[in-house]
Amino acid sequence: MSTTTTASSNEAKLWGGGKSPFNVEYGKVMMWYFLMSDAFTFGAFLISYGTVRFSTNGWPDPNAVFRSFPFAPEGVHAPLVFVSIMTFILIISSVTMVLAVHAGHNMDKKGVVRNMILTIIGGIAFLSCQAWEWNHLFHEGAWWGANPFLNADGTASTTNFTNFFFTITGFHGFHVFSGVVINIIMLIMTLTNQFEKRGHYNMIEKAGLYWHFVDLVWVFVFTIFYLL
Amino acid sequence: MSQSHNAHADHGTNDGSAIAEIKKVTIILSVFTIIELMLGFWMIGMPAGALRLAIKGIIVILMMAKAFYIVAYFMHLKHEVKNLIMTIVVPLLLFVWFITAFLWDGSSFRNLRNTYDPHFKEQSTIKVAPKEEGHSEEHASGEKHEAPAEKH
Structure with missing residues (x-):
């Protein structure tokens, strides 16, 4: 690929069999295609949210809805604070995942184990935050089919807001949960020297792709639900 | 390998x-x-x-x-x-059209309803008295939750 003079003959060789034209292993290509289809699923959810919001005159103000914080006194309102902590938890766990993949490249088992444990802790912390937030909203009367929050302009709201919120964050949370399970399996496989025996840590890379995708989706969910 | x-x-x-x-x-x-x-x-x-x-x-x-x-x-x-990048990125370009078309459709639906559906228009201008800030006791909107209203 780097030589331009023999580009055509390289091209022929690239697709001539005997080697991967994408220069990655099969499982990783398939992980990419799975993530692409998953992106369309989340995209469909978020776009339908946008369509419904654009077709409605009023919409609840997220700063008036998501304003609670664990252990905060009753009257204290802290919009955006809790969700920003959740966002940073996910970003940091994504960074530790990259470090685990990097350690895997260097066949550094200890580094993989340490960073996978940190990533799993990050995932569990995120899920705990989300469980707290759902529980809190539920006790405020919000659930699928029930919306206690008024629109930002003081008019009556529909249940669209809570339906979309719980469906989309729930779907994302389920992805986080499966990511944590996958990461735990990867950790066990690392600890039992499965990857040392194979001679490579490609599985960590594939789990890493999934985990980064979960972080990527949260970037969109966080922005669209809490900021816009 | x-x-x-x-x-x-x-x-x-x-x-x-x-x-x-x-x-x-x-x-x-x-x-x-x-x-x-x-x-x-x-x-x-x-x-x-x-x-x-x-x-x-x-x-x-x-x-x-x-x-x-x-x-x-x-x-x-x-x-x-590059081939791998293209197989991932090019299909995602469909999102450009999805977002444009669906948001356009949503806002068009709102305009149509505001123009031709006086009831819809009126409903979205009536202000509602905010419910009092108490949360857990508020069963009005969620009778079907049988969860105990415990609250910290």
């Missing part, structure tokens, strides 16, 4: 630069998130208007930038073979 090792050799050779790249992207993602949050705090209580819309536009741009950094560097797509 040997193939995947070659692939690693392409971008895993110098350890220092890989770590430096991870650090750089971490800082970029954090800074963008902090800017988003600052804009979000700024928007609290701001009346609807051009300024609010502009801030929302900036937030969307930052969101796309963060997505780019995660996919390109954390998911390593930038360092893959």
Whole structure:
């Protein structure tokens, strides 16, 4: 690929069999295609949210809805604070995942184990935050089919807001949960020297792709639900 | 097997630069998130208007930038073979049309209803007295929850 003079003959060789034209292993290509289809699923959810919001005159103000914080006194309102902590938890766990993949490249088992444990802790912390937030909203009367929050302009709201919120964050949370399970399996496989025996840590890379995708989706969910 | 090792050799050779790249992207993602949050705090209580819309536009741009950094560097797509990048990115271009078409449709539906459905228009202008701030005792909207209304 780097030589331009023999580009055509390289091209022929690239697709001539005997080697991967994408220069990655099969499982990783398939992980990419799975993530692409998953992106369309989340995209469909978020776009339908946008369509419904654009077709409605009023919409609840997220700063008036998501304003609670664990252990905060009753009257204290802290919009955006809790969700920003959740966002940073996910970003940091994504960074530790990259470090685990990097350690895997260097066949550094200890580094993989340490960073996978940190990533799993990050995932569990995120899920705990989300469980707290759902529980809190539920006790405020919000659930699928029930919306206690008024629109930002003081008019009556529909249940669209809570339906979309719980469906989309729930779907994302389920992805986080499966990511944590996958990461735990990867950790066990690392600890039992499965990857040392194979001679490579490609599985960590594939789990890493999934985990980064979960972080990527949260970037969109966080922005669209809490900021816009 | 040997193939995947070659692939690693392409971008895993110098350890220092890989770590430096991870650090750089971490800082970029954090800074963008902090800017988003600052804009979000700024928007609290701001009346609807051009300024609010502009801030929302900036937030969307930052969101796309963060997505780019995660996919390109954390998911390593930038360092893959061009053919692989294209098979992932080109189908995602469909989103450009999806977003345009569906948001357009949504706002068109709102305009139609506001024009031709006086009931809809009227309903969306009636202000409702806010329910009192008490939360747990408020069963009016959620009778079907049989969960005990315990609250810390």
